[in-house]
Amino acid sequence: QVHLVESGGGVVQPGRSLRLSCAASGFTFSNYGMHWVRQAPGKGLEWVAVVWYDGSNKYYADYVKGRFTISRDNSKNTLYLQMNSLRAEDTAVYYCARDQVLRFLIGAFDIWGQGTMVTVSS
Amino acid sequence: QSALTQPPSVSGSPGQSVTISCTGTSTDVGSYNRVSWYQQPPGVAPKLMIYEVTNRPSGVPDRFSGSKSGNTASLTISGLQAEDEADYYCSSYTSSTTWVFGGGTKLAVL
Numbered sequence: 001q002v003h004l005v006e007s008g009g010g011v012v013q014p015g016r017s018l019r020l021s022c023a024a025s026g027f028t029f030s031n032y033g034m035h036w037v038r039q040a041p042g043k044g045l046e047w048v049a050v051v052w053y054d055g056s057n058k059y060y061a062d063y064v065k066g067r068f069t070i071s072r073d074n075s076k077n078t079l080y081l082q083m084n085s086l087r088a089e090d091t092a093v094y095y096c097a098r099d100q101v102l103r104f105l106i107g108a109f110d111i112w113g114q115g116t117m118v119t120v121s122s
Numbered sequence: 123q124s125a126l127t128q129p130p131s132v133s134g135s136p137g138q139s140v141t142i143s144c145t146g147t148s149t150d151v152g153s154y155n156r157v158s159w160y161q162q163p164p165g166v167a168p169k170l171m172i173y174e175v176t177n178r179p180s181g182v183p184d185r186f187s188g189s190k191s192g193n194t195a196s197l198t199i200s201g202l203q204a205e206d207e208a209d210y211y212c213s214s215y216t217s218s219t220t221w222v223f224g225g226g227t228k229l230a231v232l
Contacts, residue, residue, distance in 0.1 A: 044125070044211060045211050047221040059220050108170060110170045115167060
């Protein structure tokens, strides 16, 4: 069965760092682009970042560019999101999501994890 | 990267049809057929309902259909059922090689 499981969320002070992980199983992880999407409490979905299936390209939303880094380890079937200089407005549930098409990106997020909550507060 | 514009809420009675609009610009919805729609009931992760404007993943009922005209994409749900009550989000690829979501629409089945 295809699964994505996020971990690493928690409560962190403004300006500090946190690293999220997303463990994939049930499919050939190295064949798919992967995204991070977040959702602040009571708010809508917000796209955060994408990494190509082979890690060769990465793109970010303007509101996280320069602070967040997306990466992947295909040998460990794991996606990461390194979050630095965290702000209160980064408080959200963070989801990892698979892009549906093999070795291409169409922005069809067909598999989602259950999400991990990040709270930025002093 | 402004969010795509969706109506905050729509409603319909069982058996009726509803349409949710998603308006972007010429740098996203208007220029690419990479528009997707997601259904999110309270407290759970989103589910892909439509991709590439009109395509349905396997398992999604054919009551759900998508279309696009100019800078506006639409999701139509026909034969409304109580289980369709949820939040719905559109998303689109943009010319900046990023993605953007709509603000979300709450569907009430009366």
